[in-house]
Amino acid sequence: MPNLDAAFSAMADPTRRAILARLALGEATVMELAEPFDMTQPAVSRHLKVLEGAGLILRRVEGAKRPCRLAPAAITEIDQWLDMLRVALARNYDRLDDVLAEVTLKRRKAKR
Amino acid sequence: MPNLDAAFSAMADPTRRAILARLALGEATVMELAEPFDMTQPAVSRHLKVLEGAGLILRRVEGAKRPCRLAPAAITEIDQWLDMLRVALARNYDRLDDVLAEVTLKRRKAKR
DNA sequence: AAATTATATAACAAATGAATTATATAACGA
DNA sequence: TCGTTATATAATTCATTTGTTATATAATTT
Numbered sequence: 001m002p003n004l005d006a007a008f009s010a011m012a013d014p015t016r017r018a019i020l021a022r023l024a025l026g027e028a029t030v031m032e033l034a035e036p037f038d039m040t041q042p043a044v045s046r047h048l049k050v051l052e053g054a055g056l057i058l059r060r061v062e063g064a065k066r067p068c069r070l071a072p073a074a075i076t077e078i079d080q081w082l083d084m085l086r087v088a089l090a091r092n093y094d095r096l097d098d099v100l101a102e103v104t105l106k107r108r109k110a111k112r
Numbered sequence: 113m114p115n116l117d118a119a120f121s122a123m124a125d126p127t128r129r130a131i132l133a134r135l136a137l138g139e140a141t142v143m144e145l146a147e148p149f150d151m152t153q154p155a156v157s158r159h160l161k162v163l164e165g166a167g168l169i170l171r172r173v174e175g176a177k178r179p180c181r182l183a184p185a186a187i188t189e190i191d192q193w194l195d196m197l198r199v200a201l202a203r204n205y206d207r208l209d210d211v212l213a214e215v216t217l218k219r220r221k222a223k224r
Numbered sequence: 225a226a227a228t229t230a231t232a233t234a235a236c237a238a239a240t241g242a243a244t245t246a247t248a249t250a251a252c253g254a
Numbered sequence: 255t256c257g258t259t260a261t262a263t264a265a266t267t268c269a270t271t272t273g274t275t276a277t278a279t280a281a282t283t284t
Binding site: 230 | 255256257258259260261262263264265266267268269270271272273274275276277278279280281282283284
Binding site: 004005008009012013014017020021023024025069070072075078079081082084085086087088089093 | 116117120123125126129132135136137181182187191193194198200201204205
């Protein structure tokens with residue numbers, strides 16, 4: 001999955017995560033997205049390009065504006081990948097439960 | 113959340129994701145983790161340092177070995193963050209449903 | 225004790241990334 | 255049509271990342 005590279009590294013940048021958080025509230029144009037940041041417009045345009053390339057956002061053309069919104073594609077992919085880790089961690093956790101249960105049992109047998 | 117930076121950028125590298133996938137099968141030493149890669153041991157050691165710094169793995173000391181295993185911390189944090197996007201996407205999806213429902217209704221009214 | 229194994233760290237080169245300024249283009253409003 | 259608005263692209267700079275080799279250190283084996 002070469003797209004996981006793009007998706008994760010797109011999310012690794014705090015400006016881009018802030019943009020995604022803003023888009024979670026709904027569509028926004030490039031200028032609207034740029035406004036909260038102490039950063040030039042070209043910089044924001046490139047962040048959007050990265051997010052789009054990663055499948056995290058989609059853009060419409062509306063006259064001179066390019067409203068952006070969240071896209072499901074990349075999130076789904078990331079989620080599927082993370083599932084592997086979640087399952088593995090849950091398994092470890094169960095194993096830890098077993099260990100603890102066993103320790104408790106031994107304590108009881110030892111009567112204290 | 114400054115750790116999200118570290119967590120996402122740690123996951124952005126395919127070698128590191130492969131290491132995580134291997135660790136999903138259980139603990140492994142540095143050498144065991146390095147073996148499948150066409151890469152020197154120091155390179156792998158640094159990948160592990162990145163993963164540890166991001167809270168994605170933990171390491172024990174066992175004689176000269178340093179077995180690694182998955183850690184829950186970073187995954188939990190990532191998951192919480194992704195939840196925001198999931199919720200937003202689900203909302204958009206519902207809205208889309210509404211739009212489609214409306215279109216269907218109009219079609220019916222127009223009798224075709 | 226000496227050789228070997230497991231791992232870490234430092235120094236360095238090449239590649240990548242993020243921001244800036246300058247500039248281009250297309251749509252819009254007067 | 256002209257000036258303005260919304261956005262994109264190119265050139266450049268600086269910082270970070272990733273891999274390499276060389277070397278250090280501690281544990282293990284012989």
